[in-house]
Amino acid sequence: MKSLQQLLTECETLAFDLNFTRAKKWKAEDKSRILVGYLPIYIPREIIHAANGMAVGIMGAGDRKQIIKGDAYYQSYICHFPRGIIEMALDTNLEEFDGFLFPAICDCVRNLSGMFKLSKKGKFQRYFDYPQNFDPFIGGTFYTQEMEKVIDDMFKINGVKVTAEGINKAIKLYNINRQLIEKIYNIRDERPWQLSAVDMYHILRAGLTITVEEHNEILEQVLHHIKEERGEPMDNIRVVISGSFCEQPPIGLIKSIEMAGCYIVEDDFMLGSRWIQGDIKDNTSNPLEALGNAYIHQSTFSSAYYDVGNPKGKRLVDLARKRKADGVIFCAASFCDPALLDRPEMQKECDHAGLPHINFQFHENTGQFKVIKEQAGTFSDSIKLWA
Numbered sequence: 467m468k469s470l471q472q473l474l475t476e477c478e479t480l481a482f483d484l485n486f487t488r489a490k491k492w493k494a495e496d497k498s499r500i501l502v503g504y505l506p507i508y509i510p511r512e513i514i515h516a517a518n519g520m521a522v523g524i525m526g527a528g529d530r531k532q533i534i535k536g537d538a539y540y541q542s543y544i545c546h547f548p549r550g551i552i553e554m555a556l557d558t559n560l561e562e563f564d565g566f567l568f569p570a571i572c573d574c575v576r577n578l579s580g581m582f583k584l585s586k587k588g589k590f591q592r593y594f595d596y597p598q599n600f601d602p603f604i605g606g607t608f609y610t611q612e613m614e615k616v617i618d619d620m621f622k623i624n625g626v627k628v629t630a631e632g633i634n635k636a637i638k639l640y641n642i643n644r645q646l647i648e649k650i651y652n653i654r655d656e657r658p659w660q661l662s663a664v665d666m667y668h669i670l671r672a673g674l675t676i677t678v679e680e681h682n683e684i685l686e687q688v689l690h691h692i693k694e695e696r697g698e699p700m701d702n703i704r705v706v707i708s709g710s711f712c713e714q715p716p717i718g719l720i721k722s723i724e725m726a727g728c729y730i731v732e733d734d735f736m737l738g739s740r741w742i743q744g745d746i747k748d749n750t751s752n753p754l755e756a757l758g759n760a761y762i763h764q765s766t767f768s769s770a771y772y773d774v775g776n777p778k779g780k781r782l783v784d785l786a787r788k789r790k791a792d793g794v795i796f797c798a799a800s801f802c803d804p805a806l807l808d809r810p811e812m813q814k815e816c817d818h819a820g821l822p823h824i825n826f827q828f829h830e831n832t833g834q835f836k837v838i839k840e841q842a843g844t845f846s847d848s849i850k851l852w853a
């Protein structure tokens with residue numbers, strides 16, 4: 467078994483390898499293997515696993531890549547994320563990827579799918595839509611058809627037939643993955659000083675670049691290490707971070723919030739890995755239906771999710787209560803339409819529940835955190851002194 471420090475170092479390296487070396491090495495070992503890149507937030511990775519593929523999460527270039535060509539593709543006022551992605555695609559970072567999935571989260575990502583198509587990146591480029599009708603017969607059928615299109619795309623590349631048995635096996639593996647992640651979040655909920663939010667971030671992001679089997683092993687070992695008491699509790703407040711579901715905040719920003727006296731006990735950084743709440747049925751003759759039902763009945767909330775009859779503001783407050791949070795930090799990418807449009811409603815719900823909140827915006831390549839640290843520090847002090 468590796469030491470915790472070895473695991474954390476490995477995860478940090480994997481998380482920010484913009485060349486996806488490990489995934490490409492995995493593909494090179496067997497001719498029938500394929501790599502399917504996907505953008506935030508969520509896609510049903512199980513169907514890719516069943517097609518002998520690896521779903522690779524592409525979470526942005528952050529501050530690790532200079533944007534030159536990407537700026538020519540997007541207006542200067544929109545978020546940074548798609549510019550970094552197109553820069554990676556026009557360079558060599560995403561070579562050897564067989565296909566790309568663009569979840570329907572906003573217009574920027576929709577346009578990105580068109581740019582990949584026009585630039586002929588990968589053998590397929592699919593805009594992956596989600597049901598907005600939550601009747602399983604209507605929305606579920608629609609979702610199944612969307613998944614079938616992707617299965618067909620993959621079959622044309624490697625000729626691997628996706629079977630019910632293969633999807634059930636993948637569902638089992640991802641169920642274990644979600645359970646392990648939740649167990650670590652629950653330990654951090656009880657004793658947040660045992661593992662920093664930055665370490666947790668690296669562990670989850672690493673999982674998007676390796677096989678689910680390998681990630682499960684890492685999670686098992688991390689869990690083993692943090693079950694024992696370690697570290698010392700500090701006089702910090704407990705916060706929930708909301709709004710960072712797509713463009714990812716720089717690590718320095720997460721660190722600054724922690725150093726300013728806040729334990730981040732819940733977040734939406736790598737939300738796709740935790741999208742489905744609870745297990746998905748893994749022994750059915752129609753696993754696509756099981757995946758569809760899970761999306762309809764077991765999805766978490768996010769600004770990129772249509773939430774008729776199940777308002778996000780209320781779900782955010784419920785989550786904050788569950789994690790015994792003292793406050794909410796709304797932390798969204800600058801000009802992220804979905805997050806910023808939802809924010810007033812969510813803030814109103816927090817006010818109604820008496821939950822203090824602050825907000826700021828970032829770019830994935832922001833390099834200055836002094837102001838954010840001061841703001842988070844003042845938030846923490848004011849709660850400790852007067853809440």
Ligand code: SF4
Pocket residue numbers: 545546547548571572573574575712713770799801802803804805
């Ligand atoms: S950060 Fe927001 S606006 Fe930008 S691509 Fe993601 S969801 Fe769209």
